Amino acid sequence: MRILVVEDDPDLSRQLSEALKDSGYAVDVADNGEDGHFMGDTEPYDAVVLDLGLPIIDGISVLQKWRADGKTFPVLILTARDQWSEKVSGFDAGADDYLTKPFHHEELLARIRAILRRAAGHTTDSIDIGALHVDNRAARCFVDGMPIKLTSHEFRLLSYMAMHRGRVISRTELVEHIYDQDFDRDSNTIEVFVGRLRRKIGTDRIETVRGLGYRLIDPDNVPNKK
Amino acid sequence: MEKFKKKTPQSLVSRLVRSAVFWMIPLLALTAMTLTWFYRSQTYKLFDEPLENVITNLIAAAETGDGAPDQGILYLTREPLDPDYQRALSGRYWMIGQFEDSGVLMPLRASPSLSGETLQLLPNVKRALDAQPNEEIRTTAQGPDEEPLRVLVRPVILPNGEPVLMAAAADVRALQSDVRRFALIATSLMLLLIAAVIFAVFWQVRNGLQPLFTLRQKVADVREGKSDHVDGVFPSEIAPLANELNTLIGHNKDIVERARTHVSNLAHGLKTPLAVLLNEAETSKSGLSKIVARQAQSMQRQVDHHLQRARAAARGQVVGVSTSVEESIQPLVRTLSRIYRDKDIEFDLDLTTGLMFRGEKRDLDEMVGNLLDNACKWTSSKVMISSGLAENEEGQITIEVGDNGSGLSEDQYGEALKRGSRLDEATPGTGFGLPIVDDLARAYNGHLSLGKSKLGGLSVTIKLPGRI
Numbered sequence: 001m002r003i004l005v006v007e008d009d010p011d012l013s014r015q016l017s018e019a020l021k022d023s024g025y026a027v028d029v030a031d032n033g034e035d036g037h038f039m040g041d042t043e044p045y046d047a048v049v050l051d052l053g054l055p056i057i058d059g060i061s062v063l064q065k066w067r068a069d070g071k072t073f074p075v076l077i078l079t080a081r082d083q084w085s086e087k088v089s090g091f092d093a094g095a096d097d098y099l100t101k102p103f104h105h106e107e108l109l110a111r112i113r114a115i116l117r118r119a120a121g122h123t124t125d126s127i128d129i130g131a132l133h134v135d136n137r138a139a140r141c142f143v144d145g146m147p148i149k150l151t152s153h154e155f156r157l158l159s160y161m162a163m164h165r166g167r168v169i170s171r172t173e174l175v176e177h178i179y180d181q182d183f184d185r186d187s188n189t190i191e192v193f194v195g196r197l198r199r200k201i202g203t204d205r206i207e208t209v210r211g212l213g214y215r216l217i218d219p220d221n222v223p224n225k226k
Numbered sequence: 227m228e229k230f231k232k233k234t235p236q237s238l239v240s241r242l243v244r245s246a247v248f249w250m251i252p253l254l255a256l257t258a259m260t261l262t263w264f265y266r267s268q269t270y271k272l273f274d275e276p277l278e279n280v281i282t283n284l285i286a287a288a289e290t291g292d293g294a295p296d297q298g299i300l301y302l303t304r305e306p307l308d309p310d311y312q313r314a315l316s317g318r319y320w321m322i323g324q325f326e327d328s329g330v331l332m333p334l335r336a337s338p339s340l341s342g343e344t345l346q347l348l349p350n351v352k353r354a355l356d357a358q359p360n361e362e363i364r365t366t367a368q369g370p371d372e373e374p375l376r377v378l379v380r381p382v383i384l385p386n387g388e389p390v391l392m393a394a395a396a397d398v399r400a401l402q403s404d405v406r407r408f409a410l411i412a413t414s415l416m417l418l419l420i421a422a423v424i425f426a427v428f429w430q431v432r433n434g435l436q437p438l439f440t441l442r443q444k445v446a447d448v449r450e451g452k453s454d455h456v457d458g459v460f461p462s463e464i465a466p467l468a469n470e471l472n473t474l475i476g477h478n479k480d481i482v483e484r485a486r487t488h489v490s491n492l493a494h495g496l497k498t499p500l501a502v503l504l505n506e507a508e509t510s511k512s513g514l515s516k517i518v519a520r521q522a523q524s525m526q527r528q529v530d531h532h533l534q535r536a537r538a539a540a541r542g543q544v545v546g547v548s549t550s551v552e553e554s555i556q557p558l559v560r561t562l563s564r565i566y567r568d569k570d571i572e573f574d575l576d577l578t579t580g581l582m583f584r585g586e587k588r589d590l591d592e593m594v595g596n597l598l599d600n601a602c603k604w605t606s607s608k609v610m611i612s613s614g615l616a617e618n619e620e621g622q623i624t625i626e627v628g629d630n631g632s633g634l635s636e637d638q639y640g641e642a643l644k645r646g647s648r649l650d651e652a653t654p655g656t657g658f659g660l661p662i663v664d665d666l667a668r669a670y671n672g673h674l675s676l677g678k679s680k681l682g683g684l685s686v687t688i689k690l691p692g693r694i
Contacts, residue, residue, distance in 0.1 A: 011502040019505075053494065080497035081490075084558065084595025085588040091561040098565070102501035102526055105508060114568070 001116060001160055002026040002177045004043070006036030006062070007051045007078070016049060016078075019105045020112070024139040024155045026180040033057030040066050044176045045073050046160075047116055049108075052079040052090070060093045067094035074115035078103070113137060120163040127162045130218030132205055134162040143201055153178065154197050157190075161206070161216040170213035238438070239431050246427040251420060258416040262409040270376075273401050274364070277378040277394040280306050280320050284394075288322070290386040300334050300384060311337040315371045317397030321345050324390050325352055334390060343370035345377060345393055355381060355391075366398070373397050437461050441468060448475060450621075450693070451548030451584040475546055489536035493529050500526050534662065551581040551613045551625065551692070554590045558598055559611070566602045576612035581623055584691040585670050593666050596659040597627040597686050604631030608681050616689055622672075623692035628679025639676045663688065 003025045007013040010031065017027040028043070030036035033054035040048055040062070052059035063075055074096040079086070082100040090098050096115045099108060113125050113136055125137040133142040139155055141148050150158065156178040161169060171190045194214060198206050204219035287302040300322065305311070310318040321336040321344065333344050345367050354363055363379040375395040382392050437460050447453040448471075455472045459465075500522050507519035559573050583590045594611075601609045608630045616622035634642060643664050663686070664674045672690040679685035 009498045009502065012498055012505070015502060015505045080494035080501075083588055083592055084561075084599075085591040087595065088557045088561045088591060091564050092557060096564070101497040102504045102522075105505060118567075 001046045001156060001163070002028070002044070002180065003112065004028050004030065004036065004039055004045045004048045006030045006033070006040075006048065006054060006059070008032060008054055009051075015105075016108070019109065020049075021152070023109050023112075024136075024152055024159060025112075026156060026178055028180045028182075031055075033059065033062045037062045037065055039181075040071060040073070041069060043181065044173070046177060047112055047119070048073055048075045049078050049112070050075050050095075052077060052081055052086075060089060063090075063093045063095060072119075074119045076108075076111055076115055078108070110137075116163070122163070127165070129162060129165055129205070129216060130220050132162075132201060132216075132218070134159060141201065148200050150197070150200060153193055154200070157193050157197055158201070158216075161214065165216045168209045168212045168215045173213070238435060239428070242431040242435075243424065243428050247420075247424055250423055254416045254420055258409075258412045261412050262405070265408045265412075266405045269401060269405060273376065273396070273398075274378060277376075277396060280308075280311075280394040281378060281380050281392050284320060284322060284392050285380075285382055288382070288384060288390075288392075290384050290388065300388075300390070302335060306337070311339050313339055314341045315339065315369075317369065317371070317373060317375075318395070319345065319369065319375070320392075320394045322390050322392050324388075325355075331391065340370055345369075345375070345395055347377065347379065347393070351379060355379075359389075367395060369395065369397065374399060374402070376401070437464055444468075445471065448546040451546060451582070452693075454546040486537065489533060493533040493536075496525070496529050500529070534665070547586050548582045548584050548692070549587040549590050551583050551590065551623065552577050552579060554583070554587055555594055555611060555613065555625075558591060558595050562595075562598050562602050565599075569602065569605075570607070571602055571605060572608045574608060574610040576610070578614040578694070580694050581613050581615070582692050582694070583623060584621075584693070589666055589670070590690075593663045593688060593690075594625060594627070596663045597625075597688070600659040600686070601627050601629040601631075601684070604633075604683060605629035606631055610679070610681055615692075615694060619689075621691055621693060622689050624687055624689050626685060626687040628681050628685035629683040630679070630681035631683035633678060633683040634676065642676065643674070660686070 001024070003020055005013060005016050005020070005027060007016060007029070008031050013029050013031060017029050020027045028039060028045075030039050034056040036050070036054065037057060039045075050059045050063060054062070057065075059077065059079070063077075066073075066075070075094065076097045076099060077090045077095045078099050078101065079090075080101045087098050096118070097111050099111055117125060117136070126133060126135045128134075131144045133145075135141065136159055139152075139159075141150060141155065141158055157174065160174065160177050174190050194206060202219070205216060207215045207217050209215055283306050284302070287304050289301055289303055306320060308318065310316040311320060316339045319337050319340045321331075321333050321340065323331045323333040323336075323344070326332050331344060331347055336342075336344070347367055348365060351363055351365055354361070359381060361381075365377050365379065367375045367377045369375045374397070376398040377393055377395040379391055379393045381389060383389050440458060441456065441460060441464055444453065444456045444458055448456060455475055456468045458468070460468050503518055503522040504526075507515040507522065509515075555575070555577060559575065563571065563573060598609065598611065601611075610628045611626070613623065613625045616624045642660050660674070666672075667674045667688045667690060670690050672688055675687050675689075677685045677687065
């Protein structure tokens with residue numbers, strides 16, 4: 001899961017990205033509305049944390065532009081403005097949630113998880129695929145109730161595939177959603193990660209669809225298995 | 227307000243009408259009196275003319291001497307011809323006489339109309355003649371038929387050197403009633419004129435002041451929030467006043483807006499650093515971070531408190547603003563159904579179309595938003611909101627929000643409105659919702675009341691100034 005944080009206060013921005021990274025997300029940061037808008041426009045983020053009082057272009061305008069351009073990623077507005085009239089204009093501009101400063105990290109992370117799973121059509125934070133249990137809240141995963149130790153990149157890969165289970169996900173899509181933009185993007189490294197993940201959770205849980213990409217499946221219950 | 231009322235107890239209209247009437251009534255009364263006096267003097271002058279003629283004729287005809295011994299020393303060569311002087315008690319008489327030492331007028335010759343009676347002159351006639359022996363005198367007397375007479379008395383020296391008085395008299399009743407009628411007509415006409423003029427002045431003043439009444443109405447409209455400025459075309463005398471009022475209204479708005487912006491900028495500027503401090507302190511468990519966390523929380527409370535205070539202070543200061551209740555509620559319901567989409571709440575709206583709140587949109591948003599948020603927190607599935615004109619209270623509207631949650635018991639109502647209290651710690655939120663709404667409603671001279679909703683849970687009703 002890759003998240004864009006648009007926040008002009010450098011300290012808060014750093015705290016946010018650290019907290020998000022600790023929870024297993026890939027994070028990009030923009031410190032003004034113009035850069036933020038450009039990044040949201042060009043990169044496929046899974047969610048955006050957006051401040052309203054931004055330099056150059058304000059947050060509401062950025063959000064309106066994204067929505068006008070057909071961007072559907074969930075957006076959490078994080079702002080000091082706590083009046084209802086401001087909340088209404090935030091939601092009307094296309095926000096999915098609204099959190100006022102000051103806030104607790106836990107609250108922010110819970111809201112992010114909520115908008116992510118809502119966007120993916122899930123109702124809970126944890127996803128079960130057969131014996132595989134992915135807990136996005138605690139950033140942990142279990143097979144048959146046994147905890148599996150994953151690196152943060154491995155967890156991101158698994159979490160993204162779990163969110164979109166049953167669908168074939170291309171290497172490029174995986175690259176775009178699990179690395180932040182500073183990471184050296186080589187789609188070959190995806191194969192390395194998938195290989196390591198398979199070794200940890202079971203080879204048959206990740207199906208390779210030749211020429212298309214990967215799919216997370218329940219090996220004990222595959223509907224179209226030949 | 228009180229002071230202004232005391233200083234201007236009378237209306238401009240009555241003031242103008244009264245000052246017009248103050249001058250007009252004496253002026254018209256004087257005119258009526260002058261006219262009557264003039265008419266009277268002219269009429270008497272005409273009345274006196276035949277009497278003068280009679281006396282002139284008598285003087286011309288009076289002879290003394292031996293001509294007719296049976297007639298004594300005074301005789302008339304010819305008597306006045308008018309048949310009225312011949313007919314007994316006709317009301318027209320003449321007489322020539324002398325005062326005796328006793329003061330009684332002794333007739334020497336008299337018109338036959340007197341029928342042998344004499345003209346009873348008032349005693350002051352003799353006194354006047356004694357003082358001014360050669361002056362003609364106009365006086366009154368009683369005639370032989372007891373009619374009031376006007377008498378002309380002229381002292382004359384006969385050719386033989388004898389002084390006599392020649393008097394001519396005529397019934398004055400017709401003349402008197404003439405003059406009285408004239409006075410009556412003149413007075414009635416004047417009264418009519420006064421009435422007409424008062425009416426005309428009143429009408430003119432009202433008409434002339436109409437733009438002022440219009441201005442007053444427009445200002446009231448602004449005060450009631452029906453309009454945000456004084457509009458309309460006014461005459462050049464009060465157009466500057468209307469313009470000044472508009473400038474003042476705009477200025478007032480600017481000041482309030484600026485104050486509000488300053489405070490909220492300050493408060494919001496502090497919130498981000500506070501968020502940073504709190505977050506940073508959370509990550510470490512050292513003593514320093516505990517102090518920082520505690521102090522930052524205290525600062526946050528201060529900021530919230532003063533932000534609310536500043537908003538409250540600016541509230542109700544802006545005149546000429548009104549907000550559509552429906553246009554505030556609809557977006558809020560939309561927003562809240564997104565915030566609480568996981569709860570899948572059913573919203574039941576019963577809104578009166580065209581209902582207006584006399585105040586600012588952001589304040590109405592704040593009140594309704596908090597009420598709805600509160601209801602959404604407590605409800606299990608349903609939230610209702612209704613709006614309408616207040617019953618039995620002019621210029622008031624009510625907005626009711628209810629839910630089907632567990633509700634509150636009556637002894638919990640007071641607690642629910644206390645700032646900072648939370649009745650159920652399990653439901654997230656600051657718990658500040660209801661006290662904020664209460665404060666806001668009070669700032670608009672409104673009222674918040676709690677009760678039981680027909681859905682089963684808590685019902686909160688706010689009464690606010692407004693109209694349809």
